[in-house]
Amino acid sequence: MGFVLLSWPSMAHKPLRELASAGGVSLGTAQAVVDDLTRAGYLYEVAGERRLGRAGELLNRWSEAYSTRLAPVLSLGDFEASDISWWRDSEDELTRLDVQVGGEAAASVLDPHLIPSTLTLYADERPRSLIGKHRLARAEQAGNVHVRRRFWTVARQAWIVPPTLIYADLLASGDPRQREHADRIRLSGDRLAHLDRL
Template sequence: MFSDREHVDFLNGGSVLAAVRRRLGELGFRDELEPAADGVDAVLHLTSGGGASRSYGVQVKQRLTAELATAVHIPPAYPALVVAPSISDPAADRLRARGIDYVDTAGNARLAWDDVLIDIRGRRKPTVPLARTAPRGSRAFGKAGLKVAFVLLSWPEMASLTLRELAAASGVSLGTAQMVVDELTAGGYLYESAGGRRLARGGELLNRWSEAYSIALGPSLALGEFSAGDLSWWPDSEHELRTAGALVGGEAAASLIDPHLRPSSLTLYVEETPLSLIGRHRLVRAEEDGNVHLRRRFWQVPEETAWSVPSTLVYADLLASGDPRQREHGDRIRTSDDRLTRLDRT
């Protein structure tokens, strides 16, 4: 979300959205824009030359890959409109498949409602860079800041910890913990109460965190890709995995939340490469994507009863996979998992 001054810039020009609004005008649309919260950057009211109208919840993306297009959250109040400097064909295909309309600054667009159907493809990205505005809390969504936000989302009661305790749980410096708390407080995601800090707008924060995770933090966690001819062993290996210091993530962990899911891969979060597991189950290092993904555990909060990662990370992994099937799994557990539904109620 934007500060008051940034909203003035956002509405009046010098932004990706300003360029997109000019493109919409060239297509014969009249528009009215108003700032908004609750998971969208603005509400855009569009009216076609024929009088058909629709109000969109706008999501401004400075970068949009096919994987991120899979992870775009659809707000409940309005249909989503994604705007970006450039939307590639693969990203556009993902958005169309999900029924999400979009426009980029080159004029590529898909808008469909009532008698309106706009489908423009193949226009090249502008060569002149656009002015950018920095959303409030942008440092909190960098690699280190995301670790702190993950702890707050996964264990909201830890918001009341001292900064030193929060830093230790997140595996970051005290200064980073202070910066993240300050920025999330300024952004309305944390507030002070008689009992200490509390988390607010948890569902919106989860949306922002899971998208930023796929860009800034997730890729840096990779320890190795392996291939296994047989993955049937892992559901009965809780003790073995615990002994190896491995926590189940990704779609395998999602299947523990929803037993109807049938995972085709296994993601393990570990503090070091589990050589015993690799040898015992004949995991072979894969040059490209394998079906066993090893990732570094980045938090220091023990859950004695859990052998899978928190569902906040399961959800983010599913969205970051870029696989529409896993995205559907993510949407399903978002509405069925207690931890995630509590966040959406904050």
């Protein structure tokens, strides 16, 4: 649920049930998270309305937790492709299949200095037609195409995942080059820079 608040800060004032639904968690879990974030000073009230504060610090903590706890359990499969550039011309196809691009491929949209060597896709289930069409072969090891389960339910507004997740994906990669690009998009991207000002 921290991801939802960081990606859509205006949702902080929404009713608990709506926050739970957006984050794909139970009402009890949502209440516990709100309580924890309030105690830690990341959520506070103004005129009876919840607001997000110290969001840059929360982004640091969430990205670290994503890397160690959440990312490892999201895998829907690792694949190998001889060419991953097809995704750039596939916005309509990806949107139709409700698949979003994350990781360094998505980062290359925000930062043209980055030439991605991997592709990360987020979907509710393994996109078999996409895998078949683009000849993605199951990888014995890590592969260069990673398919992950989408863990939020906020209405998809773009074929690229929110910058919050792009940033966390880059940090979680463990690749110094990707971490450097994570720093660059955090400083230059409006949405991430805005979190550091909250």
